[in-house]
Amino acid sequence: MSTNKLRLGPLPKTKIIKVTFACSASLKADLDRYATLHSQTYGEAVDAATLIPHMLEAFIARDRGFRSRLRPPQKRAEPSSASS
Numbered sequence: 001m002s003t004n005k006l007r008l009g010p011l012p013k014t015k016i017i018k019v020t021f022a023c024s025a026s027l028k029a030d031l032d033r034y035a036t037l038h039s040q041t042y043g044e045a046v047d048a049a050t051l052i053p054h055m056l057e058a059f060i061a062r063d064r065g066f067r068s069r070l071r072p073p074q075k076r077a078e079p080s081s082a083s084s
Helices: 025-042 049-062 065-070
Strands: none
Touching: 025 049, 049 065
């Protein structure tokens, strides 16, 4: 077993709200493989359905374009007028 950590670390305990979505068979297979590696890496059995919300949360947290649109527009500083 490799000592390399996965980008998605140990999972925090959170309140869960169920959402259903459809994905391709290849994505589902990748999610299942990721869940297997995550379980091996952190020693806690986890399935793809448990990982998906954490993966999406991590993706959104790192999306600079999304984050920049959440911030209120910053006011431009008025140029200071120097007296002569």
